[in-house]
Amino acid sequence: MSKEVKEKxxxxxxxxSRRDFLKTLSIATGSLIVGSAxxxxxxxxxxxxxxxxxxxxxxxxxxGCRSCERACNEVNNLPKPDTxxxxxxxxxRLRRPTAKAYTVVNRYEIEGSGxxxxxxxxxxxxxxxCFSACPIHAYTKTPEGAVLYDExxxxxxxxxMIACPFYIPAYDYESALRPRIMKCIFCYPRIKxxxxxxCAEACPxxxxxxxxxxxxxxxxxxxxxxNPSRYIDHIYxxxxxxxxxxxxxSGVPFKDIGFPEDIPDEPLITQVKGFLSAVPVVFTxxxxxxxxxxxxxxxxxxxxxxxxSRKEGKDEPQ
Amino acid sequence: xxxxxxxxxxxNFRSWLMDKLLMGMSWPEYMRSLVTPFNIVAAIILxxxxxxxxxxxxxxxxxxxxxxNDYPWGLLLGWGLFGGxxxxxxxxxxxxxxxxxxxxxxxxxxxxxxxxGFLGYLFAVVYLLVDLGRPWRIYYPMFVGFGxxxxxxxxxxxxxxxxxxxxxxxxxAILEWLRSGRVRRWATMITIAMTxxxxxxxxxxxxxxxxxxxLAPGKLHPLWYSSYIPHFFLASSIYAALVMVIVVSALCxxxxxxxxxxxxxxxxxxxxxxxxxxxxxxxxxYLVLKLVGVAHDDNWALLSTGYGKWFLVExxxxxxxxxxxxxxxxxxxxxxxxxxxxxxxxxxxxxxxxNVSIVAFNWKLPGHLYHIIPPWKEVVIVLTITTIHxxxxxxxxxxxxxxRQEPEFEDEPYxx
Ligand code: SF4
Ligand code: SF4
Numbered sequence: 095m096s097k098e099v100k101e102k103x104x105x106x107x108x109x110x111s112r113r114d115f116l117k118t119l120s121i122a123t124g125s126l127i128v129g130s131a132x133x134x135x136x137x138x139x140x141x142x143x144x145x146x147x148x149x150x151x152x153x154x155x156x157x158g159c160r161s162c163e164r165a166c167n168e169v170n171n172l173p174k175p176d177t178x179x180x181x182x183x184x185x186x187r188l189r190r191p192t193a194k195a196y197t198v199v200n201r202y203e204i205e206g207s208g209x210x211x212x213x214x215x216x217x218x219x220x221x222x223x224c225f226s227a228c229p230i231h232a233y234t235k236t237p238e239g240a241v242l243y244d245e246x247x248x249x250x251x252x253x254x255m256i257a258c259p260f261y262i263p264a265y266d267y268e269s270a271l272r273p274r275i276m277k278c279i280f281c282y283p284r285i286k287x288x289x290x291x292x293c294a295e296a297c298p299x300x301x302x303x304x305x306x307x308x309x310x311x312x313x314x315x316x317x318x319x320x321n322p323s324r325y326i327d328h329i330y331x332x333x334x335x336x337x338x339x340x341x342x343x344s345g346v347p348f349k350d351i352g353f354p355e356d357i358p359d360e361p362l363i364t365q366v367k368g369f370l371s372a373v374p375v376v377f378t379x380x381x382x383x384x385x386x387x388x389x390x391x392x393x394x395x396x397x398x399x400x401x402x403s404r405k406e407g408k409d410e411p412q
Numbered sequence: 413x414x415x416x417x418x419x420x421x422x423x424n425f426r427s428w429l430m431d432k433l434l435m436g437m438s439w440p441e442y443m444r445s446l447v448t449p450f451n452i453v454a455a456i457i458l459x460x461x462x463x464x465x466x467x468x469x470x471x472x473x474x475x476x477x478x479x480x481n482d483y484p485w486g487l488l489l490g491w492g493l494f495g496g497x498x499x500x501x502x503x504x505x506x507x508x509x510x511x512x513x514x515x516x517x518x519x520x521x522x523x524x525x526x527x528x529g530f531l532g533y534l535f536a537v538v539y540l541l542v543d544l545g546r547p548w549r550i551y552y553p554m555f556v557g558f559g560x561x562x563x564x565x566x567x568x569x570x571x572x573x574x575x576x577x578x579x580x581x582x583x584x585a586i587l588e589w590l591r592s593g594r595v596r597r598w599a600t601m602i603t604i605a606m607t608x609x610x611x612x613x614x615x616x617x618x619x620x621x622x623x624x625x626x627l628a629p630g631k632l633h634p635l636w637y638s639s640y641i642p643h644f645f646l647a648s649s650i651y652a653a654l655v656m657v658i659v660v661s662a663l664c665x666x667x668x669x670x671x672x673x674x675x676x677x678x679x680x681x682x683x684x685x686x687x688x689x690x691x692x693x694x695x696x697x698y699l700v701l702k703l704v705g706v707a708h709d710d711n712w713a714l715l716s717t718g719y720g721k722w723f724l725v726e727x728x729x730x731x732x733x734x735x736x737x738x739x740x741x742x743x744x745x746x747x748x749x750x751x752x753x754x755x756x757x758x759x760x761x762x763x764x765x766x767n768v769s770i771v772a773f774n775w776k777l778p779g780h781l782y783h784i785i786p787p788w789k790e791v792v793i794v795l796t797i798t799t800i801h802x803x804x805x806x807x808x809x810x811x812x813x814x815x816r817q818e819p820e821f822e823d824e825p826y827x828x
Pocket of ligand 1: 218
């Protein structure tokens with residue numbers, strides 16, 4: 095099945111449009127004025143790209159071999175893992191991506207269906223919360239789908255980590271001089287070379303299918319439809335947080351295998367929209383309002399002061 | 413000849429400066445005056461704390477904090493930024509009350525409010541500098557990249573601008589201390605503009621600190637997560653300012669009494685009652701607002717859970733009860749009771765901000781309550797910075813006309 099999509103849809107046959115990307119960038123960086131209308135409108139410009147790539151993770155196929163972890167580690171030149179990749183004891187506790195590992199596989203013992211494995215990495219959201227959070231614009235959503243982080247624009251506030259609903263970005267706290275966010279890059283350099291992400295290439299069971307997000311959604315639906323007893327009827331990532339490039343189908347409810355479940359279907363930035371649009375109002379209304387107030391009070395005092403100084407001469411230092 | 417003159421002048425300048433810095437004492441006198449129990453404790457804290465701060469910069473954040481990927485923000489920001497900023501609304505609230513709304517009788521407390529606010533912001537930035545991964549890039553949101561859709565971008569700009577505004581607002585006191593009448597007059601001319609700028613910036617960033625969490629709906633407990641959270645933060649910052657002025661002025665009158673004049677001391681009790689009344693009203697409004705928040709999201713059922721009980725402790729035990737104490741003090745006309753209520757309210761503000769930024773954040777993660785216990789080094793850093801904060805505050809109040817009027821400038825108008 096995974097082959098089928100790959101062949102039908104060779105990577106980046108047609109050049110992607112850079113226009114949208116540049117537009118986003120110029121809008122976002124162009125409005126320097128603090129809290130101007132720019133902040134209110136910027137959030138609307140980061141729509142997911144229509145032809146972007148994605149990854150379908152079929153959790154029913156994953157056997158927990160951690161080949162993806164190993165491939166990711168090698169391709170991204172990450173430090174040696176604490177426990178070797180063939181050591182199954184790592185499954186004894188739940189892990190999360192760290193500064194040393196962009197992706198980890200966890201095991202969940204589910205009653206009635208044996209162990210279920212779940213691969214965790216950045217989901218490359220269509221409208222990423224990390225992107226919206228960063229005050230310096232260190233994140234970009236590329237038209238290919240990857241959400242990339244630029245270390246050179248980061249001062250380490252870690253608000254992106256607070257914002258990410260999937261607990262993905264990790265911080266390199268150990269470093270004094272060059273601490274930075276570490277997270278999956280969707281093998282962006284490989285995608286640019288028309289190769290698929292290393293994890294998908296390494297996966298021996300066909301759990302990971304790389305392709306256009308639109309096609310993957312269809313594929314996922316088809317699988318669920320054909321085999322309703324194997325899957326629950328939910329494609330995680332289709333709508334979560336406004337949709338993510340990575341999509342998951344599973345045989346057990348997602349909440350049982352650690353997927354956050356109370357994430358709204360809209361991009362998270364919509365939660366802040368109301369607040370941001372109030373900013374220009376404050377900037378224009380407040381000076382008028384309080385200026386008037388000041389004028390009125392001053393006027394009143396002037397009258398009073400003249401009165402008192404007429405009566406008793408001035409003795410209060412006003 | 414010429415040479416001698418310059419020498420003379422520089423010697424004069426030196427002795428003038430020394431006079432200013434040592435408050436008219438000679439070196440030995442000054443040194444002797446420093447040996448007090450408070451200073452000894454402070455010195456011990458600094459001796460332990462400063463090396464730990466140095467460690468943080470030499471070995472990275474992992475050395476002093478939990479360095480957790482799930483808990484990116486800890487006590488440094490929970491206390492220094494989220495707790496410190498509302499308690500520093502004093503400058504904006506007092507200046508607005510005095511200059512804009514014409515509450516003329518509060519004049520003795522305006523400068524104190526502005527100084528408390530200015531230092532509060534300054535130290536919020538200090539905490540931030542310790543906590544940022546690469547503090548030397550602190551200006552990046554201003555010059556390198558503009559995350560205009562980011563609430564933190566707004567906070568960064570506003571705190572930076574407001575710090576400048578507060579410095580200008582306080583500058584007349586510095587200029588009076590330096591006896592620079594001409595510049596001072598110029599500085600007071602912009603007071604009204606600065607005050608209005610302060611209102612804009614404060615209302616926005618006080619609420620923005622709450623709005624930061626709007627981006628994390630799944631992570632903050634629903635009783636604290638609310639679309640009203642910017643309003644909660646703003647409303648509570650206003651009463652935070654009032655109770656903070658009550659407590660700081662009381663501490664000044666107690667421990668820095670010889671730096672105060674009778675104008676300040678004689679009016680203090682009366683003004684304390686007035687501030688207490690204002691604070692209590694604000695707190696009742698805030699309380700209603702909080703309940704509206706619960707009703708709006710229909711979270712009543714959650715109140716019976718463990719977090720719900722803690723929520724009730726926060727809004728009843730740390731808002732309603734102190735508000736009642738304030739009311740009692742006002743009704744009885746007893747400033748001492750008002751001061752107790754004010755101190756209690758300050759603790760309440762801290763409880764709220766720590767709840768939002770630490771206790772109720774990530775409430776779903778396994779072992780959550782264990783993870784939020786701060787490591788001792790982080791606590792020591794907080795203690796150290798707080799000590800430095802107090803020392804600098806005292807240094808300024810001891811020298812500059814903050815709780816007293818400079819005789820030379822006494823008659824100069826405050827712009828009303
Ligand atoms: S999963 Fe988290 S880190 Fe990845 S794009 Fe989405 S918000 Fe950003
Ligand atoms: S830690 Fe870096 S990337 Fe993340 S929000 Fe802060 S500045 Fe941006």
